[in-house]
Amino acid sequence: MAFDLAWNTIVSPVVLFFVLGLVAALARSDMSIPEDFAKGIAIYLMMAIGLKGGFEMSRSGLDAEVAAVMIAGIALSLVIPLIAFALLRFTTDLGRIDAAAAAAHYGSISIVTFIASTQALEWAEVESSGHLVAVAALMEAPAIVVALLLAGPRDSARVGVAGQSRGELVREVALNASVVVLIGALLVGWATGERGQAQVERFFLTPLQGVLCLFLLDMGLAAGRGLRRGREALRPATLAFGLYMPLVGAALGGGLASLLGLGVGDAALLMTLAASASYIAVPAAMRLALPEARPSIYLTLSLGVTFPFNLTLGIPAYVVVAGWIAG
Amino acid sequence: MAFDLAWNTIVSPVVLFFVLGLVAALARSDMSIPEDFAKGIAIYLMMAIGLKGGFEMSRSGLDAEVAAVMIAGIALSLVIPLIAFALLRFTTDLGRIDAAAAAAHYGSISIVTFIASTQALEWAEVESSGHLVAVAALMEAPAIVVALLLAGPRDSARVGVAGQSRGELVREVALNASVVVLIGALLVGWATGERGQAQVERFFLTPLQGVLCLFLLDMGLAAGRGLRRGREALRPATLAFGLYMPLVGAALGGGLASLLGLGVGDAALLMTLAASASYIAVPAAMRLALPEARPSIYLTLSLGVTFPFNLTLGIPAYVVVAGWIAG
Amino acid sequence: MAFDLAWNTIVSPVVLFFVLGLVAALARSDMSIPEDFAKGIAIYLMMAIGLKGGFEMSRSGLDAEVAAVMIAGIALSLVIPLIAFALLRFTTDLGRIDAAAAAAHYGSISIVTFIASTQALEWAEVESSGHLVAVAALMEAPAIVVALLLAGPRDSARVGVAGQSRGELVREVALNASVVVLIGALLVGWATGERGQAQVERFFLTPLQGVLCLFLLDMGLAAGRGLRRGREALRPATLAFGLYMPLVGAALGGGLASLLGLGVGDAALLMTLAASASYIAVPAAMRLALPEARPSIYLTLSLGVTFPFNLTLGIPAYVVVAGWIAG
């Protein structure tokens, strides 16, 4: 059963198109999907998953569990960077600032990994709750704050960079596209419920998996190129971190899920969130807040190593394990 | 009933996503939807509404009423700029040229407002006619001519601007994307009828409302930023014009609709067309034909003030009032 | 019957939107669909047609005929450039290099023409095989090699161009977007079969015809502008070549189809492939491999002349003739 489930997840158009992109990039194909088109699709995906969660919440209502999972999510995004930072400092030769920046990525989340996970649950006919989307949105930012504390006192933080404007980091972190769209779409879905769903499901829900194929082809290309170009920047110990850190995160997420007594689907999603690493919001925030940290380290790790790992092997594993601990 | 209808229109995903964009922009979020993606979606929307009108026309055929509504539309787009110009000259401190340019926008139409209005009618289960799309296309350009006459003799008009080529303004106005696509798609829908509809409806009709959500999120961002940046350029009297002028237009449209004995749906659409202001075709034409006019005035008015007003409060009001006068 | 079929193909939204674009461009409208959006749609179309072929293959399996058609396709793409080259050298004043470059375009294929042809077959309720997609992918590149041989020894080929890197041409030709996506999607469709189809058909198959309308509107604009700008570069004899060469190709394709005893649908598709000329992959390869050849010749011919011819008159003719030879 577990094997079947894992196999069906991996041999699905969604994952195979990701692998296609990955392989094409590693084979040095020049093909690409225009950036502006891919960014438009990304907005669509966030609207879709937000609406989906909102419609589901309008059916199921709120209870104490919702608050508990949200707190669990925030706790994970505060603790994981600490663990990641410690591991990086002890096992690799990364300096304090590079380690702090990389740690922030792992405390935050990848919404595409989350969406892929919800699809895998659908294929396995496992239910999950809409409010996990809210948890995902809440987990975007806290790790950034932790990382800034870990990075410690720096020149640029003390005197400031020329041209800096008040509140720009807060705006970047709290009002970036994924937070605004996820939370916004969740509220729209929640407020309009069944009537809203009838109006928009044929654009946002029915074709979702197909759109994800197109988007993951692009992400495969990006991950493959990131890996090919960034490879030399990573020592083996750093590269290994990109592979075991998601497992550490997933274990923490799974532990909390079992403590809270979450269902299989919710447990798998919380594990996925904990295991996933940001490659959009956090890198951007790091350029503002920790410009000394090297993108070649943190982007290669999160986009080139952890993202492909989660998408191909991680997700099926988390779903299977969630079945054991919560089933 | 009227309240229910208005409430259902406002609390719909389409309108709420617009509000989301508006709020995000006013809160100074940096998020945006890539311009080239949004422009592609705009073409889709114009094809969809054109086809929809064409399919409907192929079912209902043409009669004298069609010609009457078309003439009414053109009349509106010739008269409204005169009223708008007079109001602006008497109530604000705008000069002749700025007033003429702004007036042109109100004589012309916003196709997105029109599409949103057709959706509101669908939710309220009110029928409307396909040829109103043709009326919309016919109302795009005439107001521009009126505005040029209102602007009066100017240097640049007399001697011409260097590099000007013969017919460029005519081409810009008569063959711009929205005229070509609306009229073209209407003809395609009309010519292919039921068979054509079966071939394309699952792309152009079924998901239309969802696509509109995505597009209006972008328009909300654009309107919010336009308002935030252009606010200082507008004195209170000018700003107020942006709020009452659509009501003046709608009143004229409603009057003509009741004179012609149009049904509720067609009356609501004609009111919407009269009330809406252009923020794509006319601004572009003004840069060619009246470069002295200030975009900060006319764009802020039409995109930042009138468009949000129509989309949130205007449309439900027009539908309700159309029910009174035509019901 | 033949007339009905041809008429229904031509008076379809897909073809009419192409004509709309063509006419708008020839009328010097300035409208356009953003390049990055159109390129994204092109990737979607290639994924869709590849998946469609793959799903079909997973149902029908492989047999000797599959290999035979593939070999036929490759043979066509090797022979057609020779014929095209001879015709160009004898009937026009093009030099060796320009003639070789143009010949390469006719040996290769246009995937959009192919997709339009599969749609025409669907409307006519004629079956065709999924592996024709593989044939299309196999026919992309061989003609390029033939053309380089026909172009003969040149300076740039002997000493190389500065900055040239090893294998760049091979990579460009063998790993370009259309080869990667067509073959990749075909394999994904084949591997995931019915289960995969259930997951993605509502994005990749159901709305396909509608998407094609949008894309062909853009292609009509491109073809019309190509024709308008390139017209002067083409002498009448060259222009005529763009009209009769597809018929020569279709005749060869039809001959082979009848030799192999293909069904009507497969015969029509093989004829279409033989008749169509590349305007994406080959022009790009020519810039790398034969920079001396003039794009104004080969692009005007393939995009401005042959593509519109095939899309409007060619395809219905090939379907009708395929009915005669294979029916």
Added chain:
Amino acid sequence: MSRKRRLELIIERMALRRACNILEESGMGGYTVLGTVAGRGRNSTWRREDDPSSSREMAVIIAIGDAAKVERALADLHQLVDAHIGVLSVCDVDVLRPDRF
């Protein structure tokens, strides 16, 4: 290497065709147009994404030519930039194939 003039015109998108017409009429051998994403002037701050009409967008034209031809284009460009929003600047550059300009 040989000395030529590099003309750079930042011009509102809607007037781009007019600018190109002027360059063509003045006998300049060619030009290249670049897109822009944002800008600020005395009267406006704009960003490409915030303007559905594209009427505030600017484009940048680069044209390299010999001094005489550039001079010939300047008068008309000056008139254009008086009517339309635009910034015009010229500098010296060295080129390799002087005959082609």
Added chain:
Amino acid sequence: MSRKRRLELIIERMALRRACNILEESGMGGYTVLGTVAGRGRNSTWRREDDPSSSREMAVIIAIGDAAKVERALADLHQLVDAHIGVLSVCDVDVLRPDRF
């Protein structure tokens, strides 16, 4: 024609707003921002399409102004380019309407 300075700043996209703030504060009359598609430096090779976070993307700011104002902007821009990834260069240009800069 009259002599001005043309400032060209190639700056990472995330620091673009900071650079624009500096130009505004220094009293420069305006600037125009161009997008980029790829690049290479000592520490990185990047292509726009390969970076979903856009955090490696660069932008190019062109600002034409009189020598004094450009000079005033340089100190702060220098500090910016020390903290952030960027390349700053200045050259002389001739403009037609000197009063507007």
Added chain:
Amino acid sequence: MSRKRRLELIIERMALRRACNILEESGMGGYTVLGTVAGRGRNSTWRREDDPSSSREMAVIIAIGDAAKVERALADLHQLVDAHIGVLSVCDVDVLRPDRF
């Protein structure tokens, strides 16, 4: 400030990689590539949107470096621009951190 050379190469997109290879081999510290939207030359008028193959599109490479390195790149770039469609120009610029070029 210190004097460097600014190389600007307008080159057809398909030959972009070749141009970048040359710059890398010549030891230039870096370069930035900008997209273009339209252009006109002796043999062609093109617009990005009208060319599905992108084979007529141009790109602009900006590379700032010291005079010696730019000189080294010029010979190969000259050969490239002989085989491919392209326009090459060089001018003087002042930079702030001379050591990084």
